[in-house]
Amino acid sequence: MPRLVPAAQGPAAEARRRIMDAALEVFVRDGYVGAKTDEIASAAGSSKQTIYKHFGRKEKLFEQIVLEALVGIDQLFQDAMDELAAAEDVAPTLRALARRFVHALTRPAHLRMRRLVIAEAGRFPQLGHAYFQAGPERVHAALASSFQQLNDRGLLRVDEPVLAANHFTWLVTSIPVNKVMFCGDDVTFPPDELDHYADAAVRVFLAAYHAPGST
DSSP states (O other): OOOOOOEEEEEEEHHHHHHHHHHHHHHHHHHHOOOHHHHHHHHOOHHHHHHHHHOOOOOHHHHHHHHEEEEEEEGGGGHHHHHHHHOOHHHHHHHHHHHHHHHHHHHHHHHHHHHHHHHHHHOOOOHHHHHHIIIHHHHHHHHHHHHHHHTTSSOOOOOOHHHHHHHHHHHHHHHHHHHHHOTTTOOOOHHHHHHHHHHHHHHHHHHHHHTTTTO
């Protein structure tokens, strides 16, 4: 598996950041094959020589963009999942987590990266696996741990915690994420609409997993 190369400091770090930001836009717009190093350099206000100095081939630049997106991705929701595991009143805590999920996962930057990784998964299968493991798989594992703790305390009835975690995230995010993934960045959702999806998902989830007799 390719490794994330730590960024240098100072002007070199700024140049590297500009190149990666510009490259992401070009890769999303044109795909990996269609993206030209000259266009990336122009968009970054840089040169091909500077790109080669920092990243080498276009393939390595693409890898670094994806790998950087993986850093700390599972930490976005860790505090909220820890609160859920310790909750006495599950419903409002679960609603807060659901709202955080749907707002974070419909951010344009996240969706562009998701779309790019999916589009290039056949060409870069290791990156696709890495993205899945660091993103959905780790988030579901952490959420499953919280559900297991709630099950052990009699607040949820969960026989398969990982499956329940997948049910939860798809109930929360599938409508807006699927629409944006197919229809592009021009599709947007007002915050209250995203909150509605989150709240409705929690009602459905608790209808299936709420432990009888719990509050």
